[in-house]
Each structure stands twice: as C-alpha cells, then as structure tokens.
Amino acid sequence: MEVKAYERVADKIRQVIEEGSINPGDILPSERQTAERYGVSRSTVRRAWRDLESMGYIVWADQSSPTVVGPSAWPHKVERSSMGRVSSTSQPGFLSDLMQAAVSPARYNFEIGMPDPDLLPVADFQRIMHELFSYPSRDVFGYSPTTGLTRVRQALREEYLARRQFEPGMDQILVTAGSLQGLDLLTRLWVKPGDVVITENPTFAGALHVFRAHGAQIVGIPIDAEGMQVDLLETAARRGHRPKFVYVQPIAQNPTGVSLSPVRRRLLLEWANHSGIPIIEDDAYGFLADHPPLAATPGAMVVYLNTLSKILSPGIRVGCLVAPPDLIRQLVSLKQLSDLHTSTLSQLVAEGWLRMGDVDTHISRARAIYASRLKTALKVLETTRVLTPFTKAGLGFYLFTRLETDASANYLHQEGSHQDLLFAPGEPFGAGPSDFRQWIRIAVGAQPTAQIETGLRRLARLVEHHT
Numbered sequence: 001m002e003v004k005a006y007e008r009v010a011d012k013i014r015q016v017i018e019e020g021s022i023n024p025g026d027i028l029p030s031e032r033q034t035a036e037r038y039g040v041s042r043s044t045v046r047r048a049w050r051d052l053e054s055m056g057y058i059v060w061a062d063q064s065s066p067t068v069v070g071p072s073a074w075p076h077k078v079e080r081s082s083m084g085r086v087s088s089t090s091q092p093g094f095l096s097d098l099m100q101a102a103v104s105p106a107r108y109n110f111e112i113g114m115p116d117p118d119l120l121p122v123a124d125f126q127r128i129m130h131e132l133f134s135y136p137s138r139d140v141f142g143y144s145p146t147t148g149l150t151r152v153r154q155a156l157r158e159e160y161l162a163r164r165q166f167e168p169g170m171d172q173i174l175v176t177a178g179s180l181q182g183l184d185l186l187t188r189l190w191v192k193p194g195d196v197v198i199t200e201n202p203t204f205a206g207a208l209h210v211f212r213a214h215g216a217q218i219v220g221i222p223i224d225a226e227g228m229q230v231d232l233l234e235t236a237a238r239r240g241h242r243p244k245f246v247y248v249q250p251i252a253q254n255p256t257g258v259s260l261s262p263v264r265r266r267l268l269l270e271w272a273n274h275s276g277i278p279i280i281e282d283d284a285y286g287f288l289a290d291h292p293p294l295a296a297t298p299g300a301m302v303v304y305l306n307t308l309s310k311i312l313s314p315g316i317r318v319g320c321l322v323a324p325p326d327l328i329r330q331l332v333s334l335k336q337l338s339d340l341h342t343s344t345l346s347q348l349v350a351e352g353w354l355r356m357g358d359v360d361t362h363i364s365r366a367r368a369i370y371a372s373r374l375k376t377a378l379k380v381l382e383t384t385r386v387l388t389p390f391t392k393a394g395l396g397f398y399l400f401t402r403l404e405t406d407a408s409a410n411y412l413h414q415e416g417s418h419q420d421l422l423f424a425p426g427e428p429f430g431a432g433p434s435d436f437r438q439w440i441r442i443a444v445g446a447q448p449t450a451q452i453e454t455g456l457r458r459l460a461r462l463v464e465h466h467t
Contacts, residue, residue, distance in 0.1 A: 148175025257393025
C-alpha cells in the first residue's frame with residue numbers, strides 16, 4: 001500500500017522522538033521549517049502533526065508548533081476530540097506544573113496560590129475525624145446525593161455564605177469539588193465551540209483553560225487598579241456573536257490582587273440586567289473582604305462560585321455553586337456524568353469545621369497574615385529596578401509583576417527552578433495568545449516573611465542577571 005506524504009513525515013518525526021534526539025517538553029520546528037525540510041506542503045505537515053498527536057507523541061494546538069510528550073505507550077492511533085486539544089493560547093501542562101509546585105521542595109516557592117499550611121486548623125480536623133469515625137461507616141464512606149449532603153449545604157449556607165452576607169435557598173446550592181468544577185459544569189452547559197465568553201484580562205489561568213477546552217472564543221477586558229474596565233463591555237459584546245457570560249473575580253483577583261470598585265460593581269450588575277448576559281462570579285477570595293458578593297444583590301443575574309480551598313484546605317476539594325433551582329437541576333445531571341458526587345468524607349470534614357471550628361478567628365487571622373505578607377513583598381519590590389507590580393494589591397495571595405528585562409518569563413521560570421526559586425509565568429493568565437509574556441505571578445500566601453524577603457531578592461538578582 002502506498003505511503004502517503006503526511007504518513008512519511010509523521011514516521012520521520014516519530015523516529016527522531018523514539019531515538020531520543022528530541023526530548024519531552026521540546027518544541028518541534030515550525031510548520032514552515034518542517035515543510036521545507038521534508039519537501040511537502042504545510043497542509044501535509046499539519047496532517048502529520050495530527051497523526052502524531054493521535055498516537056500520543058505530541059500535544060499540538062492550531063497556529064503553534066507542537067510540544068513533544070515522548071514515545072507513545074499506545075500501539076495504535078486513537079483519534080482525540082477537539083475537546084482534548086491544548087489551545088494555542090495556553091501553555092501545555094501549565095496547570096500540571098502548578099499542581100506539581102504544590103509538593104515541590106523548593107525553598108522559595110512563589111508559584112502555587114495556596115493557604116499557609118501553618119494556618120490549617122489541625123486540632124479541629126483531628127477532633128472532627130475522631131467524631132466522624134464514631135458514625136456508622138456507611139454514613140461517612142458511602143455515597144451521597146449529587147447536590148451534596150443536606151447537612152453540608154446547610155452548613156455552607158449558614159456558617160460560610162452567611163458570613164458573606166449571602167443566604168441563598170437550599171435548592172440553589174450545589175456542592176462541588178472546588179470552584180473549578182462548578183465553572184467547568186457551567187461551561188459544559190452553556191458553551192459550544194465558537195461561542196464567546198468575556199473575562200477580565202489577565203484572569204485565572206484555570207478558568208481560561210476550561211473555556212478553551214470547550215472551544216470558546218475568549219474576549220478579554222483590560223483591568224486596572226479598580227478592576228475590570230466595565231465601560232468596555234458593550235463594545236466587547238458586539239464582537240462576534242452574543243457572549244454566553246462574563247466571568248469575573250470581584251475580590252482579590254487572581255493574578256493581580258485587584259478588587260472591583262463599588263462604582264464598577266454597580267455598573268457591571270446594571271449592564272448584565274440590561275443586556276441579559278449573566279455574570280459568573282468567582283468569590284474564592286471573598287473571605288478577605290467585608291462587603292457582600294455581587295450575587296447577594298437582589299435580582300442580580302449572577303451565578304456564584306466559592307471554595308474552601310483558599311480559606312481552609314485545597315486538598316479536601318469542597319466548593320459550592322449557587323444558581324436558580326432550574327439551573328441547579330441541569331448542572332446536577334452533568335455532575336452525575338463526571339463524579340456522581342463530591343467526596344462524602346470531604347463534605348463531612350468541611351461541615352464539621354464550619355459547625356465546630358472557630359471560623360471567625362480563623363478568618364481574621366488569615367486576613368491579617370496575608371495582608372502583612374503582601375505588604376512585605378511590595379516593600380521588597382520597591383527596592384528593585386527590575387520587578388514592577390501591576391498594582392499595590394492589599395488583598396489576596398498574589399502580586400502580578402512585570403519583568404523589566406528582555407528575557408522571557410518562561411525562560412526565567414526555567415532558570416529559577418534550578419536555583420530553588422519558583423514563580424508562575426504570566427502568559428497563561430492572558431486572554432490573548434501574546435498577552436503578558438513579560439509578566440509573572442508571585443504567590444506569597446504560603447510563604448513566611450523571611451522567605452518572602454530573601455526569595456524576592458533572589459528573584460530580582462535572577463532578573464538583573466538577564467537584563
């Protein structure tokens with residue numbers, strides 16, 4: 001049987017990968033370079049890349065060169081849907097890198113946004129677990145309703161959301177495995193490939209990853225010291241088709257730490273009600289503020305997301321989604337297809353802490369510690385000439401910082417990892433393919449003051465060395 005041109009090119013590249021001449025993580029030559037090397041058309045190169053991706057040798061997004069994964073463990077081609085493709089505007093493996101950073105032994109770890117481990121209420125957890133293990137085993141280790149255990153939803157409503165001055169009805173609450181699952185469920189329900197979603201720019205990289213995986217067109221609205229520039233929404237909404245929703249983080253935005261000003265909060269809610277385009281509000285850092293979320297406004301067109309990952313523990317994977325009952329019913333049907341329900345044990349641990357723990361003291365202490373660490377980090381950055389913060393954030397875990405150097409953030413990220421120094425490159429937080437390449441996100445929430453001071457000075461020296 002005649003070997004087609006694209007199969008010949010794919011076979012040549014496969015051999016190079018299997019021989020070890022190209023290593024996992026390497027970027028293949030561009031489409032033009034590959035076409036010239038093998039004397040074929042660019043369309044042939046693209047078919048070859050699709051073939052290699054289906055065999056697991058590479059990951060590839062349109063309009064970019066593929067990244068090598070390694071020799072395939074699969075004996076046959078398995079065609080992959082577009083849902084599993086890595087977007088050209090998202091760096092392959094970025095979320096995996098973040099999760100790996102969570103367990104990294106690096107001394108100066110500013111890459112992952114997680115709460116301070118020393119704030120974990122370990123004594124409360126021990127007491128809660130001891131009590132849970134006295135229950136019948138089926139109550140602790142068995143199944144639970146997809147919506148979440150009634151007692152857990154009640155605790156979230158009365159002991160957590162109520163502290164945010166927000167008390168939705170019980171039929172409006174869905175327990176999720178963190179807020180990211182809630183966002184994925186909403187996107188699965190509302191977004192088809194080609195649909196438009198609006199976000200802040202920059203914004204949470206995990207949200208962008210979800211939107212792109214579902215084939216959304218992302219329109220980014222710039223932010224400044226007062227948050228999303230809401231006056232640009234009308235123009236953005238006219239681009240292409242009607243947007244499905246607007247995704248915002250009104251408090252201590254990730255990655256910038258910016259909070260939406262009162263005036264812009266009001267304008268955003270008015271715009272949503274006027275346009276009929278819903279808001280998805282991610283309130284992951286809302287516990288750091290005193291004012292209520294957007295969703296607490298009567299009549300607001302807002303679907304609300306929250307999580308215990310930033311205030312309590314990311315490992316228990318408990319969050320919640322608040323929406324009208326009919327929407328909750330649709331989301332429950334989707335959640336049943338993914339995990340049936342959030343871990344029963346995790347739900348009960350969260351409920352136990354909300355009911356038995358000293359929640360107010362814990363929140364007050366967290367607010368003070370994180371504000372102090374941001375203040376320390378800003379003081380260090382003020383002494384450098386090569387690290388310029390987006391704004392002087394007063395809330396949250398993060399500083400988004402411009403690198404005053406010609407070296408890329410991705411390159412410095414690699415160099416820093418060899419010096420016990422981790423941070424997150426800024427590009428994955430950008431709504432566009434070329435946004436924020438000279439920016440980095442510095443997460444200081446989990447780092448003691450001494451580590452922040454020494455680590456950021458070390459980071460400044462790294463940047464200076466490559467300036």
